[in-house]
Amino acid sequence: MPINSFENYPMSWRPDKNELTRPLYQSLAMRLEQDIAGGLLPPGTKLPPQRELADFLDVNFTTITRAYKICETKGLIYAITGSGTFVAPNAARSVTISKDSVDLDCIDLGFVASFEQSNRLVAQAVRNVTEKCDLESLLNYNHPTGLPHHKMAGLSWMSAFGIQAGTEQVAIASGALNALTITLMALFEPGNRIAVDAFTFTNFIEISKMFRIQLVPIPGDANGMLPEELDQQCRLLDIHGIFLMPSCSNPTTVMMPFARKQQLAAVIRKHQLILIEDDMHAFLTAGMMDDYRQPMYRLLPDRTIYICSTSKSICSGLRVAYMVYSDIYKERIETAIYNVNVKTSSLDAEIVAELILSGQASAIAEHKKQLARRANELYAAYFPHASGIGHPLSFYRWLPIASREPAARVEEAMREHGIRVYHSERFLSGAGVQDKFLRVALASANSMEELERGLSLLQKSLYA
Amino acid sequence: MPINSFENYPMSWRPDKNELTRPLYQSLAMRLEQDIAGGLLPPGTKLPPQRELADFLDVNFTTITRAYKICETKGLIYAITGSGTFVAPNAARSVTISKDSVDLDCIDLGFVASFEQSNRLVAQAVRNVTEKCDLESLLNYNHPTGLPHHKMAGLSWMSAFGIQAGTEQVAIASGALNALTITLMALFEPGNRIAVDAFTFTNFIEISKMFRIQLVPIPGDANGMLPEELDQQCRLLDIHGIFLMPSCSNPTTVMMPFARKQQLAAVIRKHQLILIEDDMHAFLTAGMMDDYRQPMYRLLPDRTIYICSTSKSICSGLRVAYMVYSDIYKERIETAIYNVNVKTSSLDAEIVAELILSGQASAIAEHKKQLARRANELYAAYFPHASGIGHPLSFYRWLPIASREPAARVEEAMREHGIRVYHSERFLSGAGVQDKFLRVALASANSMEELERGLSLLQKSLYA
DNA sequence: TCATTTGTGACTAAACATTTC
């Protein structure tokens, strides 16, 4: 029997000892998982300290450590030495954001598309390609990482962003998320840690969870992640990599100034991290923003996987992203590409290459930028107090909200008003953050009129 | 100090205690990895028993367990209770088979392509599609699991193999390997076990390794995996899934008779395994072989992920595979599809759909079957003693060899004769098997003449 | 600043399961 009685002690979770079967730690972890899934332990709940629960159940406290560990690697809970163990914000549900569950009665400001109006221009280019080129050479297994001239076209596209590399350092993947999956698969192991912004790309959170890679949230300011905080966490924990979107962070719209890139690069080099630089927004930033200068790849060419998708800038339906990397990662990346994709469709890569080389890609990107400018002007008209920060041409905005209601309830209420938006909790990489936001996609409505209707509804439902 | 002195004891591996740093188990695992990679411990070497090495190093024996475990999950060694721990056959190198490292001085009988001569027929279809259809609807993010009419076309194609399902149970992935990656990611966890044939699809071994999923080799006979052996292993170990290619196993060319499918299905149901049925060769078997009847999906519709790629039957460069699954897996599969691919290019899926609905796909498949028949006849002429077993139309053959040389040396010797083939060790899912083979691809040479040259060279170099 | 709270990681101990002979 335990020495102390806990009957009057406020423990947030009191599993019934009699219901536990051996092995204890597994049975306990399963119980915990059920109680979290069942809503008995809502996100943010502080679990009993290991020693306290051990005392209560009359077992050794490292048995609790092990049970908690199982749930932690599943992403259900997180632990902070000195503070305790807490139920994770996204424990109860998948946060994956996708386009499938489209409710047609609803204006979609949730999923970030890419002003699909531009696809008219792409359709004609597809016809041109198929009429004139040697299709047969695109229809076989050859060149799994991309045909040389497709890589050349990609390098030409990326040269505008400051990328300089040889074709043997480039490979073609099927979009940015696919490239991220490949990168995690190739270079990381279960249990590895990757530093990320406190709010980060939801689907990156999901794939990390699937690979059992732990995300370490690093605080940031208006210029992005804070180098000192990164340095500190690296000294504290064994961190293996870092994920950044310096051109325009998703979801915060933060644009990283060159000085900050340099400071972070120094810390990354010092701790020998692998940098995953997702630069799909480079086309919105390079040549537009005074302080763009160079991608971080240029500062750390030997430790960076640079990923440049054409989904946002050129066409979302042609699944093409370029990956640029140093020789030391080459073999592992290319093996992973093969194991995940075999190859990316050369037909898609050819069309994108044709668009790039003919100059149509630039025209399309320019068109999207104009649409982005108008969409952001509309947003500023409806939310003047919330504009002026972050990237001015972002395809989405990060809107502070006052509501402290649970995230699911906020989203649900918006749905009832006829719009879909996502709450900041979906983007949390770790422990909760005080401030709450909505991510408002500007690039997904079917027209500017529909976007305006959506923004108007959003404004009314927030401030009514 | 250890009680016994081992100086005169024949231990295959004697790491220097003084070179170990704490944590001991990690340092020991690293040492072991280096010594395997460095060739000091060749494949098959029996490592010292845990207790013996522990005694030698004067540490607790579970410290050795942990060190060995690290190397085991990396696929470097394998352990058999009662027998000992051994260096894995493929420890020293990656076994991934891909098309990139093509040496043009060499006739490729290694990688299995799909008689790419047929792509002339596909090229024209691509032009037809892009001329007439509404391309714009194919170029956006909509319908990540596939447009409804693409799914319908897939179901129509698969109905010839006995698949009956609704569109909500189908999704489109980017080829069979991509579908397998998605399946492992969606339904399995690190540490789970999957039953496979003793010789199995190399790239499946690789992706399992990447996901830290353990493969359990099950012995088989001329009709495929043995149900009793599967049953026994399931009783012994906690096995989560099973991977089968019943229509024509890669690499063994075994075609599973319907009775065997039924017996295996009973065992699978009894132990509640998830069946991953890779049926890319169905087009070679359904309607051709008397005993095809139905895919295993029909026997176990509630526990099967049925994967049907069009790469071998229609066109390898259009990366399309259909996945069919029950409702209980739907959400997990579709989330994983999104996280790995976002979507498969609708342009590719449209072209394949058009080929299917117009009847051209059947014509192409028929053409490939004719080429396969001729290729197999050629093979039989050069290797009469080795033909007559397995699938008569297989795109590759499984040739027994007498050589007991190391696999790498055998492959190297063939390269020097101007042909690339793969040794059976690349396909080993677990411990070694006595019999040795070469996998000889018949579908990869650029013409029948080149294939004949390759087979002739192979014959000479084997029997010279 | 320092003691307390709380989590982490490495190693040990012991019971257990399978294979071999």
Next chain:
DNA sequence: AGAAATGTTTAGTCACAAATG
């Protein structure tokens, strides 16, 4: 059939490190 060899699994001990107040 049973003892010995060999790997597996669970849980306990202990030193340590970070956060809190």
